[in-house]
Amino acid sequence: MGAGKTTIGRQLARRLGRPFFDSDHEIVERTGVPIPTIFEIEGEDGFRRREAQTIFELTSVSGIVMATGGGVVLDPENRRRLRATGWVVYLNVPPLMLYQRTRHDRNRPLLQVEDPLARLESLHEARDPLYRESAHLVVEGGQLVASGVVQYLIREFDQLCLEM
Ligand SMILES: Nc1ncnc2c1ncn2[C@@H]1O[C@H](COP(=O)(O)OP(=O)(O)O)[C@@H](O)[C@H]1O
Numbered sequence: 001m002g003a004g005k006t007t008i009g010r011q012l013a014r015r016l017g018r019p020f021f022d023s024d025h026e027i028v029e030r031t032g033v034p035i036p037t038i039f040e041i042e043g044e045d046g047f048r049r050r051e052a053q054t055i056f057e058l059t060s061v062s063g064i065v066m067a068t069g070g071g072v073v074l075d076p077e078n079r080r081r082l083r084a085t086g087w088v089v090y091l092n093v094p095p096l097m098l099y100q101r102t103r104h105d106r107n108r109p110l111l112q113v114e115d116p117l118a119r120l121e122s123l124h125e126a127r128d129p130l131y132r133e134s135a136h137l138v139v140e141g142g143q144l145v146a147s148g149v150v151q152y153l154i155r156e157f158d159q160l161c162l163e164m
Pocket residue numbers: 001002003004005006007008067101102142143144145146147149
């Protein structure tokens with residue numbers, strides 16, 4: 001959360017001239033309610049079921065750029081499908097920076113706790129191996145501005161296309 005998936009995904013899609021989908025946005029569109037409301041009514045489990053269904057559908061569409069929610073890697077089938085159907089990028093950003101970017105945002109239910117930085121640290125530790133297992137490319141650090149990451153990804157993607 002706060003790594004820049006939505007921001008960078010949208011910019012990357014625009015630069016590549018491809019359609020952009022954000023799995024969280026799809027879930028909100030389909031249910032007609034914001035993510036915190038889904039967590040309130042159906043719990044995290046309910047949200048994860050909707051997320052897995054959305055990932056299943058979006059990984060069936062080719063030629064798109066997709067941003068996922070940060071918890072998508074918890075489900076082994078999500079990880080398998082994403083890796084098998086797409087070119088997966090992990091934006092690895094230190095928890096303190098994630099905290100600075102998300103601290104005023106009330107739209108992430110998992111961070112509405114007394115100590116959001118500690119929550120981000122423990123999520124990062126638990127999920128980092130899962131992100132690495134899923135990704136074809138890891139962008140380390142989070143120091144680059146979003147447009148810089150996009151430029152880097154376009155170069156890497158062009159190189160990949162040349163090699164194919
Ligand atoms: N590379 C970046 N450098 C600085 N701020 C960024 C960067 N990427 C995203 N942000 C900012 O961080 C916040 C969270 O970004 P977002 O794209 O919603 O992350 P995610 O979808 O991974 O949770 C937004 O305010 C966004 O403008």
